[in-house]
Amino acid sequence: MKPLSFGLFGLLIVGLRLNAQIDRITGKTFATRSEVLARHGMVCTSVPTATEVGIDILKRGGSAVDAAIAANATLGLMEPVSNGIGGDLFAIVYSAKENKLYGINGSGRSPLGLSYDQMKAELAKLHRETSAHQPDRFWFKRAGSRRRIALAA
Amino acid sequence: MTQSGGYVEVESGIPYETVRELRKKGHDVRFDVGGYGGYQAIKVEMHDGQRVYVGASESRKDGMAAGY
Numbered sequence: 726m727k728p729l730s731f732g733l734f735g736l737l738i739v740g741l742r743l744n745a746q747i748d749r750i751t752g753k754t755f756a757t758r759s760e761v762l763a764r765h766g767m768v769c770t771s772v773p774t775a776t777e778v779g780i781d782i783l784k785r786g787g788s789a790v791d792a793a794i795a796a797n798a799t800l801g802l803m804e805p806v807s808n809g810i811g812g813d814l815f816a817i818v819y820s821a822k823e824n825k826l827y828g829i830n831g832s833g834r835s836p837l838g839l840s841y842d843q844m845k846a847e848l849a850k851l852h853r854e855t856s857a858h859q860p861d862r863f864w865f866k867r868a869g870s871r872r873r874i875a876l877a878a
Numbered sequence: 879m880t881q882s883g884g885y886v887e888v889e890s891g892i893p894y895e896t897v898r899e900l901r902k903k904g905h906d907v908r909f910d911v912g913g914y915g916g917y918q919a920i921k922v923e924m925h926d927g928q929r930v931y932v933g934a935s936e937s938r939k940d941g942m943a944a945g946y
Contacts, residue, residue, distance in 0.1 A: 755891055763933070771918065
């Protein structure tokens, strides 16, 4: 019995320590995957298929926002427990054309009986030229340059 | 030390020395399976005037970073 229990104990220790790739040539021992490098575009999501959809949108001339919308639409199908149309959104978007940063905090509760028109009216009240919160103006008018491509994906 | 009622859960990768020190300071340290979140991120680096994207999807999730 003694050698057996010693063996089990050893397995437990190994199990605790092998939670990362300790035998990789370089990098931190807690890291398991290397970062990906690219020159033209990059998409990172929690589901490989959603990443592929985002990359496809970029390759077809879509903007980063287009790719994000398409990837999220895919995630809503592939990983609905974590993502989807009803989810929260936090984003910081840089517009190279204007050399400006836009921020959106799309989090929190939505009233059940709220209509689209009421929502747009409420959002309009929030608009200030210097404010980071310009969701309606930015996301609905500027962002969807390739909306049809995104929806087709 | 008094506790405010909260607790902290740590992953198995956290050294036990850290857990011990946290407990000494009065923290209620616990272990849990999952629930530690995760991230995907993209960093932009400039190399000789060329833009290079650095993407990552971390090991807690089955995600994927890809570029072209």
